[in-house]
Amino acid sequence: MKTLSMIALISVLSFAVSQWSTASTITFKEKDGSTTTITNAEIVAIKDGSVVIEKDKKRRSFPLSSIATYSQTDATSGGTDKSLPGEFSDYKITIMDVKSPDKDRISGTSSKTSSASEKSAAVEIEYNLTRLNPEIKRIKAPYVYIYLLLPPSNDSGEREVVRYCFPDAAKPKGKGYDEAAIKEKVNGFDRRIIDEGEREQNLRTELKNMGSEKVKFDLKGIRGRRLIAYHIEVWGTDSIVAEKDWQDFDSNVSKKWWERY
Incomplete structure (x- = not known):
């Protein structure tokens, strides 16, 4: 039958x-x-x-x-479109280090910190990934989002939030923070899949420091600005698996400011 x-x-x-x-x-x-x-x-x-x-x-x-x-x-x-068929291991992410440019490099207030340094300004995130289901070899590649809080860029007096995504396929529709739009990308059919064999090869050729992985964001379009705060989200299989926040000691920021832009 x-x-x-x-x-x-x-x-x-x-x-x-x-x-x-x-x-x-x-x-x-x-x-x-x-x-x-x-x-x-x-x-x-x-x-x-x-x-x-x-x-x-x-x-x-x-x-x-x-x-x-x-x-x-x-x-x-x-019914509900449930993304990719197949088995995928959940995993945890530990953010090991975040390297961000100092205020002078972003603000470019002096002649020594003009276009050359501004073009090189970047945020580099180093994290470690651990699979929670060792028997399942495949995972959905992490989607990394960083939100930067910047001073006002015009006479409105409102601070500005800029978002960067990794990989490019993680970029949701629209400019504002929209969790539904992010989940649409996270659950997308085109999301990259990493299997154990591929990851082992990457560890030999690309990754350093015992399996840690680095993601670098070039801070394009932020000339003449300084960094007030940042918020980092790493999405795993279908939800956030790691977050990290920083803010300038001399600045006041509202709770979950990245959701309000």
């Missing part, structure tokens, strides 16, 4: 490939017995027991046997 069901499913998927359907809903079977549903997906190819699916301009391959159901209509209204 299962064989007949699989044959029927393959037939449907093959038809979908020939029709290049762009509004499909696909449900996957997970190892723990649950299911994951993705919407607005497209079946691109079926080959050697795998199916290639495109969503959000990103193509990924999955075992054909992992598909439970397929519908050529977009069933977004019928």
Whole structure:
């Protein structure tokens, strides 16, 4: 009976490939017995027991046997799009160090701290990642956000908040702090996946200090300014796994100021 069901499913998927359907809903079977549903997906190819699916301009391959159901209509209204199918380990992040430019480098108040130093101004974050499920080798790459509080840039007298993201794919829509928009990116189908083998290779070639990883943000567009405060968020599988804050000793800042811009 299962064989007949699989044959029927393959037939449907093959038809979908020939029709290049762009509004499909696909449900996957997970190892723990649950299911994951993705919407607005497209079946691109079926080959050697795998199916290639495109969503959000990103193509990924999955075992054909992992598909439970397929519908050529977009069933977004019928349930929640649960991001990427498959098993991913949760992890914790420990922020080890944050190197930020001093006030003189950002403000450029003297001739010695003009364009050359301002262009080189950067914030560098060093963190350590530890998987919480050693038996699960894959993780979703961390998404790092830093918010900088700066003095007013015009006559309005209001301080300005500038946001930087890593990687570029983590950048949410809009300029203000929008947790829903961030979660949309965090749960995106195009989010980078890191497996144990890849991470071990990175540790040999890119990472230093016993597995710590560094992220550098070039502070473009902040000339003639000084840094009042910063807030750092690192998002893991589907939530914030690390935060760090700093503020200038001589400045007063409101609670969760980064959420108010």
